[in-house]
Amino acid sequence: MLVSSAMTARNAAQKKRGYHHGDLGRALVAAAVELIRDRGPEAFTLREVANAVGVTHGAAYRHFEDKTALLAAVAEDGFRALGAHVGRAVASDPRGPRERLRSIATAYVEFAMDRPAHYRVMSGPRLNEDGRFPSLEAAIDEAFAFVIEEIRRGQAEGVFRREPARDLALGVWVMAHGYVELVFRRRLKVKSPKVAVEYFEKLFTPYLDGLAPKPPRRA
Amino acid sequence: MLVSSAMTARNAAQKKRGYHHGDLGRALVAAAVELIRDRGPEAFTLREVANAVGVTHGAAYRHFEDKTALLAAVAEDGFRALGAHVGRAVASDPRGPRERLRSIATAYVEFAMDRPAHYRVMSGPRLNEDGRFPSLEAAIDEAFAFVIEEIRRGQAEGVFRREPARDLALGVWVMAHGYVELVFRRRLKVKSPKVAVEYFEKLFTPYLDGLAPKPPRRA
DNA sequence: ACCTGAACACCGTTCAAGT
DNA sequence: ACCTGAACACCGTTCAAGT
Numbered sequence: 001m002l003v004s005s006a007m008t009a010r011n012a013a014q015k016k017r018g019y020h021h022g023d024l025g026r027a028l029v030a031a032a033v034e035l036i037r038d039r040g041p042e043a044f045t046l047r048e049v050a051n052a053v054g055v056t057h058g059a060a061y062r063h064f065e066d067k068t069a070l071l072a073a074v075a076e077d078g079f080r081a082l083g084a085h086v087g088r089a090v091a092s093d094p095r096g097p098r099e100r101l102r103s104i105a106t107a108y109v110e111f112a113m114d115r116p117a118h119y120r121v122m123s124g125p126r127l128n129e130d131g132r133f134p135s136l137e138a139a140i141d142e143a144f145a146f147v148i149e150e151i152r153r154g155q156a157e158g159v160f161r162r163e164p165a166r167d168l169a170l171g172v173w174v175m176a177h178g179y180v181e182l183v184f185r186r187r188l189k190v191k192s193p194k195v196a197v198e199y200f201e202k203l204f205t206p207y208l209d210g211l212a213p214k215p216p217r218r219a
Numbered sequence: 220m221l222v223s224s225a226m227t228a229r230n231a232a233q234k235k236r237g238y239h240h241g242d243l244g245r246a247l248v249a250a251a252v253e254l255i256r257d258r259g260p261e262a263f264t265l266r267e268v269a270n271a272v273g274v275t276h277g278a279a280y281r282h283f284e285d286k287t288a289l290l291a292a293v294a295e296d297g298f299r300a301l302g303a304h305v306g307r308a309v310a311s312d313p314r315g316p317r318e319r320l321r322s323i324a325t326a327y328v329e330f331a332m333d334r335p336a337h338y339r340v341m342s343g344p345r346l347n348e349d350g351r352f353p354s355l356e357a358a359i360d361e362a363f364a365f366v367i368e369e370i371r372r373g374q375a376e377g378v379f380r381r382e383p384a385r386d387l388a389l390g391v392w393v394m395a396h397g398y399v400e401l402v403f404r405r406r407l408k409v410k411s412p413k414v415a416v417e418y419f420e421k422l423f424t425p426y427l428d429g430l431a432p433k434p435p436r437r438a
Numbered sequence: 439a440c441c442t443g444a445a446c447a448c449c450g451t452t453c454a455a456g457t
Numbered sequence: 458a459c460c461t462g463a464a465c466a467c468c469g470t471t472c473a474a475g476t
Contacts, residue, residue, distance in 0.1 A: 024459085024460095040345065042261075042344065042345075045448090045449070045450090046449080046450065046451095047448085047449070047450080055460075055461095056460065056461050056462075057449095057450085057451095058451085058452080058453085058460075058461070058462080058463095059459075059460050059461080061450095061451075061452080062458085062459060062460070063459095066450075066451075067450065067451090123400070123404070125261065126259065126261075126404065140406070161425070167421060167422060168425065170401075170407065170422055171394070171422045171423075171425055171426070173397075173401065174393075174394055174397035174398045174401060174422060175390070175393055175394060175397060175426075176397075177397045177400060177401065178392075178393035178394060178395075178396045178397020178398070178400065179393045179397070181342075181396060181397065181400055182389075182392065182393060182396065185342070185345065187359070188389065202386060203386060203389055203390045203393060204390075205429070206380070206387065206390055206426055206429030206430050207390070207394075207425055207426045207429055208429065209428075209429035209431075210424070210425030210426055210427065210428035210429030210430075211425050211429075243440085243441095264467090264468070264469090265468080265469065265470090266467085266468070266469080274441075274442095275441065275442050275443075276468095276469085276470095277441075277442065277443080277444095277470085277471080277472085278440075278441050278442080280469095280470075280471080281439085281440060281441070285469075285470075286469065286470090439476100440475105440476085441474105441475085441476085442473105442474080442475075442476100443472100443473095443474085443475100444471105444472090444473090444474100445470105445471085445472085445473105446469105446470085446471080446472105447468100447469095447470090448467100448468075448469085448470105449466100449467075449468065449469100450465105450466095450467085450468100451464105451465085451466090451467105452463105452464085452465080453462100453463090453464085453465105454461105454462095454463090454464105455460105455461080455462085455463100456459105456460085456461075456462100457458100457459085457460085457461100
């Protein structure tokens with residue numbers, strides 16, 4: 001569903017050079033994503049990313065306060081794309097809250113498999129430690145709001161149990177995020193991104209069933 | 220339940236100096252845990268850890284092949300302690316599989332809250348990339364075996380649904396790990412480790428309910 | 439056998455200087 | 458306004474030399 005489009009970073013940078021590089025800020029972000037995709041966020045180097053777009057490493061400081069700020073820009077792009085992807089999933093699924101909730105969780109995992117570099121920056125390093133980048137928090141909340149809303153709808157229709165919607169929604173987030181983490185850390189081996197998404201739907205089913213009202217007492 | 224005991228690292232190193240430091244290897248591991256607890260695994264520095272035990276940074280290479288090997292030693296200690304903690308939880312809980320499974324998952328979260336430095340190293344950096352540290356993998360599998368075993372027991376007693384035990388067990392791991400990750404990254408704010416554990420039990424309940432046989436069809 | 443001290447190649451950050 | 462190039466303080470790793 002999602003289409004990766006960072007391969008053209010270097011070309012774009014060379015083409016539309018305004019002063020020296022057109023929009024160096026965006027070129028740096030794109031190059032960073034490419035590097036992180038190939039070698040992980042911990043191997044990511046400011047000097048290397050500057051080198052990739054053909055600029056001295058000092059030049060990056062004209063566009064980002066420090067290395068963390070560049071990573072935060074990657075993360076924010078990611079959260080916005082995640083919100084959009086989840087939003088599309090919920091909008092295009094006319095079935096009831098139960099299936100829409102499944103779609104939302106699946107879309108989350110799908111996004112992670114499709115944009116692993118973004119996801120790892122989003123979930124990895126402790127950016128925003130002392131409240132820098134408040135827009136980052138906003139983007140997270142926006143994506144999470146879809147889950148809460150869908151839980152509420154299901155409760156109103158009587159198909160989900162009546163507990164604080166936030167608690168139930170957090171369970172969904174916990175499952176989707178925990179699953180992706182296990183896959184990325186290779187604790188859980190999967191043959192392909194497609195298989196990873198399918199297997200998540202299976203693992204997620206008990207939780208979905210457990211959301212039903214009047215939980216069954218044990219036999 | 221668990222008692223942290225790394226504060227005495229420097230003292231112990233000074234007391235029982237055999238050649239220069241008694242067991243420098245263990246002293247380095249203990250000092251590393253202390254540093255990571257205070258400032259996170261990404262701020263962790265080999266030079267600083269050597270300095271903390273009163274030794275030149277080059278000396279560490281007599282005991283660990285490189286920085287990753289030292290972190291792997293921390294992680295392995297952690298996995299063994301986790302296995303022991305989970306093992307105690309399941310052994311001391313005579314109630315049925317359902318409550319024992321809850322105890323296992325809770326013990327997992329408890330461990331993470333009690334030994335955050337260990338947990339973050341265990342779950343954080345991609346150690347064991349190319350199959351180094353196979354004993355690390357073994358320790359992980361050992362802890363996970365408790366979950367699978369309990370699922371099987373519940374299936375035999377007819378209180379859990381009959382699906383591959385590994386799938387259902389992975390769901391438990393996903394929830395516990397995903398929850399801890401959200402707490403550590405402060406996406407989920409909790410007042411204390413104790414509250415964190417209690418709140419997990421609440422979030423986990425739908426999954427536990429969903430493990431029951433014959434899932435309820437939606438209304 | 440174990441540790442020191444100096445060296446090496448690298449890193450993020452800063453800043454005068456160029457255009 | 459934007460970038461360069463050199464400098465600074467740091468890092469992991471290596472290795473001859475000391476005990």
